[in-house]
Amino acid sequence: MTTTARTVIYGASEDDCRFYQSSVEKHGSPLLLFDSSKLKQQYRSLQQALPNVDLFYAIKALPQIDVLKVIDELDAGFDVASSGELDILLGLKVGGRRTIHTHPIKSDKDIRDALRFGSTTFVIDNLDELKKLQPYRGRIGILLRVSFRSENAKVDLSKKFGCTEDEVANIIFQAEQLGLHIKGLSFHVGSQVETSDKHVAAIQSCRDMMLELNQKAKAPLSILDIGGGFPGNYALQSIDIMKFCQPIRDALASLPEDWHIYAEPGRYLIAPAVTCVTTIIGKSMRYGMPWYYLDDGVYGSFSGKIFDHAEYPLQVLKEGETSPSVLAGPTCDSIDIIDEQIELPELKIGDFIIGHQMGAYTAATRTRFNLLKEAKFIVL
Amino acid sequence: MKYFKETLYDAICQEFRVDKMYFEQKTDHQHLMIFHNAMLGRVMTLDGIVQTTEADEFMYHEMLTHVPILAHGAVKKLLIIGGGDGGILREVLKHDAIDVTQVEIDKAVIDMAVEYLPKHSDSAYDNPRANIIIDDGMAFVKDCSEKFDVIIVDGTDPIGPGEVLFTEDFYAHCKNCLNEDGVIVTQNGVPFLQIEEVKNTHQRLGQHFTDATFYTVAVPTYYGGLMTLAWASNNVELRQVSLEILEQRFKEAKLNTRYYNPAIHLASFALPQYIVNQLD
Structure with a gap:
């Protein structure tokens, strides 16, 4: 895991200041402001960058109903990982055929809930999991998740899940013996990789394995799910997704035309669409540094600092001479610190700290510690 | 919903045009619909599966x-x-x-x-x-x-x-x-x-x-x-x-x-x- 320096913006336009001020006057603080046009824009950019790929929004990134409504309007698919996520989709009347269930480990109830919902694609990575699906073999399609370790990823998603490349052939063979059809492979190179090299290498490995397996398999493998890992823009430098995906497009072009390609973007789509507004509710001088206590912290919207290793770009609305300062969250716990060495101008109680790029793995992983009021989700 | 796609099987599905939605209800884990289809008359579906149609x-x-x-x-x-x-x-x-x-x-x-x-x-x-x-x-x-x-x-x-x-x-x-x-x-x-x-x-x-x-x-x-x-x-x-x-x-x-x-x-x-x- 690498640590990234945090991007800080000093000052804001009068319009922006007024906007944050009036939002807080209207809705209170803390807030998560959701800009659906940004989400739509991200979706269209990714669609352009990956033209023949079916996109399934990774609900786990932000399972918020207003977000899911926009995804639904875009006619995108949904990547679900639990019965709870299916329940939200049921509320939106999303049809099961637009979903894939990608959690590699499931209980029988999870499987039955998914089938009742109409989600028929499941992901496995071992033989025990395969056997759980046997009673439903006539109805389902299975993707086998393969592990490709990625040392450069901020979150290595291939450590916990995915079989090794050596295991693939045997699992496919065992599936055939059980009357189950593995319709393709899937992988996750990890989140926030800096280049698409890992995607490309994984696509090439999967292609080679699938082509070889298809020479012998009773029913051909025809689906490749390239997972997620499309970058979030925490450095606030313009990310050229067309360029990031160019090597992926080239790699995909070498696949047989009749294969279906899936991807499970979460962060890339939703991160820039949500902005967090927090208010300084207390301050003190400790160890010669100003400490500012916010009304949101790592147990709340900033939970991704802990779970997702994310350092969100922050904005103070003032400019002025800065000094090293501490930004702490509102809970009693001393781990609840957003930044312990951030250059800030002198701030006062009531000032705002704005968190940008805060859509992915923020509110999704917050806790109820101290029973503090969670940030209100506002649709702009 | 303009089309109903049945969700019984992964590899195949039948699709019905929804000409008029008469009734749609979601309770707990259940999704029930009754709609009209030009060829089949009223169609009732439960959890993505056709239950009955007036025609057959x-x-x-x-x-x-x-x-x-x-x-x-x-x-x-x-x-x-x-x-x-x-x-x-x-x-x-x-x-x-x-x-x-x-x-x-x-x-x-x-x-x-x-x-x-x-x-x-x-x-x-x-x-x-x-x-x-x-x-x-x-x-x-x-x-x-x-x-x-x-x-x-x-x-x-x-x-x-x-x-x-x-x-x-x-x-x-x-x-x-x-x-x-x-x-x-x-x-x-x-x-x-x-x-x-x-x-x-x-x-x-x-x-x-x-x-x-x-x-x-x-x-x-x-x-x-x-x-x-x-x-x-x-x-x-x-x-x-x-x-x-x-x-x-x-x-x-x-x-x-x-x-x-x-x-x-x-x-x-x-x-x-x-x-x-x-x-x-």
Whole structure:
């Protein structure tokens, strides 16, 4: 895991200041402001960058109903990982055929809930999991998740899940013996990789394995799910997704035309669409540094600092001479610190700290510690 | 929703154009819809699966009802488990001498069907010979002290609310509610695509009845070819009644049917080999 320096913006336009001020006057603080046009824009950019790929929004990134409504309007698919996520989709009347269930480990109830919902694609990575699906073999399609370790990823998603490349052939063979059809492979190179090299290498490995397996398999493998890992823009430098995906497009072009390609973007789509507004509710001088206590912290919207290793770009609305300062969250716990060495101008109680790029793995992983009021989700 | 895509199978699905949505309800984990389709009339779906359509419901309801009744020949008391849409009740009440008890778990299903699928029940719920009980089918047969000549189980898919109606326990309790010459019939899926159901049901019914088999009906919107209806009784002669006797009973019952007739009754017990192979 690498640590990234945090991007800080000093000052804001009068319009922006007024906007944050009036939002807080209207809705209170803390807030998560959701800009659906940004989400739509991200979706269209990714669609352009990956033209023949079916996109399934990774609900786990932000399972918020207003977000899911926009995804639904875009006619995108949904990547679900639990019965709870299916329940939200049921509320939106999303049809099961637009979903894939990608959690590699499931209980029988999870499987039955998914089938009742109409989600028929499941992901496995071992033989025990395969056997759980046997009673439903006539109805389902299975993707086998393969592990490709990625040392450069901020979150290595291939450590916990995915079989090794050596295991693939045997699992496919065992599936055939059980009357189950593995319709393709899937992988996750990890989140926030800096280049698409890992995607490309994984696509090439999967292609080679699938082509070889298809020479012998009773029913051909025809689906490749390239997972997620499309970058979030925490450095606030313009990310050229067309360029990031160019090597992926080239790699995909070498696949047989009749294969279906899936991807499970979460962060890339939703991160820039949500902005967090927090208010300084207390301050003190400790160890010669100003400490500012916010009304949101790592147990709340900033939970991704802990779970997702994310350092969100922050904005103070003032400019002025800065000094090293501490930004702490509102809970009693001393781990609840957003930044312990951030250059800030002198701030006062009531000032705002704005968190940008805060859509992915923020509110999704917050806790109820101290029973503090969670940030209100506002649709702009 | 402009199109309904069935979600029973991963690799294939049938799609219906939704011409007018009459009713849509989401409760807990359940998603129920009734809509109009130009070719099929009103269509009811539950959890992404077609339950019944006005155009082809007669095939299913006539076969699930008249085959056991005419095979038995002297049915006085009949029990329906499920069947909230009222199609089975409508068919049973065509037989004058039968008193019906219907156990439906959810009154809302009946109310909804009466309002939005009125042709299915065709006022059957107003008939004084129909005794409607709102209860869990499993709980009812478990505690039931009455005896019936025929039990018709008109449930949903085994993944979902009708799950318990496919268990061995349920069949055991049903047996206790049947007269010695009684017969139980159940909806049992489309075996070409759901062969496990045939295997499981045959094995489970076989634990409690000396004669457990299937008969078939091809319902177009239950995609996949023949549908199996399970048949179980301790009187093997019930499914060996001659064509002459069936014709006589059919005539006496003055049934006005569109699918059922005595010839198809007898023929429907002939099973294709891919189903027979599951029964050993």
